[in-house]
Amino acid sequence: MDNGLFTANNVWMMICTGLVFFMHLGFSFLEIGLTRSKNTVNILFKNVFIITIGLLLYALCGFNMMYPGFEEGSSGFFGFAGWGIAAPENGMTPDYADGGYTWWTDFLFQGMFAATAATIVSGAVAERVKLSSFMIFTILYVGIVYPIAGSWKWGGGFLDMMETPFYDFAGSTLVHSVGGWAAVVAVALLGPRIGKYGTDGSVKPIPGHSLPFAAAGVLILWLGWFGFNGGSVLSADPELTSLTLVTTCLAAAAGGVGAFVFDLILYKKYDLTMFLNGILAGLVGITAGADQMSPMDAIIIGVIAGVLVVLAVGFVDKLKLDDPVGAIAVHLICGIWGTLAVGIFGALAGMDQFISQLIGVAAYAVFCLVTAFVILYALKATLGLRVSKEEEIEGLDLHEHGMTAYGDFSTK
Template structure:
C-alpha cells in the first residue's frame, strides 16, 4: 500500500505538471502573435481546458479506454457515459499498483485537451471563435479519444504482431493536433499581409519574453508529460525518461539555432525556442527506450527539421503564426519513426509498425477535421471579416483589451 501511495503521488504531480503546460501554451501563443488578439487566444485556451475536461468525463475516457472485448476489431468501443470507479480501482490491484483509477482519469484528461491547444496556435488571429469552439467540442470529445483507443486503449494498433509504439504521444497527442492544425490553416487561408507577391512576410509577435517563458514552462511540464507516462514512480525508468527528455530538448534548441543562423545569418530566438519544442516532441514517442546519446541525436534531428519545416510551410503558403505544424506534426512524425530506428525497439518490423500507426492517425485526423471544419466553413463561416482581422479580435469578439492602459497611452 505504501508503494501505491508513492506511485500515486508521483502521478498526481505529473498530472499537475501537464495541467501547467496549458499556461505555457497560452504564453507561447500570445507572445508570438499580435497584441490586438491576446484576449481571443487566452479565451480559446481557457475554453479548451475547461470544456475538454468535462467532455473527457462525460464521453472521452470511456471511449478511449472501452476495454475491447476478446475478438474485437479494436477499432471502436464505448464503455458508457460518465465515469464511475470500478471495484478495486483504488487498490494496488489496479494498473499494477501504479496509480488509482481517479488519477488515471485526470492524467489522461489533461492530455486530451492538449491536442486542441495545438490547433489554437496555428489558427490564431483570424478564426471565428464560435466555430472554433464547436470544432474543439467534436475533436476533443470524440475524435481524440477514438483515435487514442487504437493504441493506448488496447485497440488494433496495439493488437499487431509488432505493436505500434508511442510512449507519451508524439503521434497520439502531437500529430493528432498537428494534422488538424494543417487542415485548419489550409481551409482558413493566410492572415492579411502574411504573403506579399508570393513571398512570406514576417508578422512579429508582440511579446517575445512571454513566448520564452511559455517554452520554459512547457519544458518543465514535459517532466510530467513524459515522466508520468511511465505510469508509476519506477525509479530507474522515470529517471531515464527525464534525462532523455531534457537532453533532446537541449539538443533540439542548440541545433535549431545553429542551422537557422547558418541559413539566415541572424541569431533568431523564436527559432531557438521552437527547436527546443521540436526536440521535446521528437523524444516523446520513445523517451523510455533511448540512451542519452540516442536522445541527443533524435533531438538534434528534430531541431534541424524545425528550421526546414518552418521554411517549407511558408513556401507552400500556409500561415502558421506559432510554428505548430512544424513542431507538433512534422517532429511528431519524426519522433514516432525514431522508435523504429534508435533504442530498444529498433528494427525493420518496428519501423513498419510505426509507419502503419502514422498513416492510421493521418487518415482519421485529416478526414475528421476536414469534415468538421469544411461543414462549419460552408454554414456559419470560420474566418472573421477583413475589418475584424485588421482591428483585432479582442474588441470585436470580446469587447475588451488585454492592455487597456497601454492602448490609451498609445493614442
C-alpha cells in the same frame, strides 16, 4: 504491493498531472507572445475554453471511448464503455493498474492530455478564426476524434494488437500529430492572415508582440514535459522515470541548439523564435520513445528534430500555410519524426518496428485529416470559419470580446 509504494506511485502521478495542466499556461504564453497584442484576449479565451470543456467532455464520454475495454476478437477500431465516470471496485487499490495509481488519478492524468490536441490547433489558426466555430470544432475533436484515435494504441486497439505493436510512449503521434494534422486542415481552409504573403510569393513576417512571453511559455512547457513524459511511465519506478526525464531534457536541449545553429548557418542571425521552437521540436521528437532511448540516442533525435523544424517552417511558408506559432512544423513534422525514430534508435529499433511505426503514422494521418476536414468544412459552409476583414485588421479582442488585454497606463 506495499501501501507505501502504492501511495508514492500515486503521488508522483498526481504531481505529473499538475505539471501537464501547467502546460496549458505555457501554450497560452507562447501563443500570445508570437502573435499581435490585439488578439491576446481571444487566444487566452480559447485556451481556457479548451481545458475546461476538454475535462468535462472527457468525463462525459471521452475516457470511456478511449479505454473501452476491447473484447477478444474485436476489430479494435471503436468501443464505448458508457457515459460518465465511476471508479470500479478495485479502482482505489493496488489491484488497479499494477499499483501505479488509482482510477481517479488515471482519469485526470489522461484528461490533461486530451485537451492538448486542440491547443495545438489553437495556435495555428490564431488571429483570424471565428471563436464560435473554433469552440464547436474543439467540442467535436476533443470529445470524439481524440478518444477514438487514442483507443487504437493506448486503449488496446488495433495498432496495439499488431504482431509488432505500434509504439508511442507519451504521444508524439497520439497527441502531437493528432493536433498537427487538424492544424494543417484548419490553416488550409482558413487561408493566411492579411498581409502575410505578397502577390509575388514573398513571405512577410508578422512579428509577435512579446518574445518574453514566448520564452516563458516554452520554458513552462519544458517543465510541464517532466509530467507529460515522466508521468507516462505510469508509476514512480526510479530507474525508468529517471531515464525518461534525462532523455526528455537532453532531446530538448539538443533540439534548441540544433535549430539555432542550423538557422544561423542558413540566415546568419541568432533567431530566438527558432531557438524556442527547436526546444519544443526536441521535446515532441523524444516523446514517442523517451523510455526506450539512451542519452546519446536522445541527443541525436533532438538535433535532427531541431534541424527539421527549421526546414519545416520554411516549407510550410512555401505552401502558403500561415501558422503564426509554427505548430505544424513542431507538432506534426517532429511528431512524425519522433514516432519513426522509435524504429531506428533505442531498445525497439528494427525493421519490423519501423514498419509498425509507419503504419501507425499513416493510420492517424488518414483518420485525422478526414475527420478534421469534415468538421471544419461543415463549419465553414454554415457558420463560417473566418472573421471579417474589418475584425481581423482591428483585432479579435475588441470585436469578439469587447475588451483589450493591456490597459492604458499613460498619465493624462
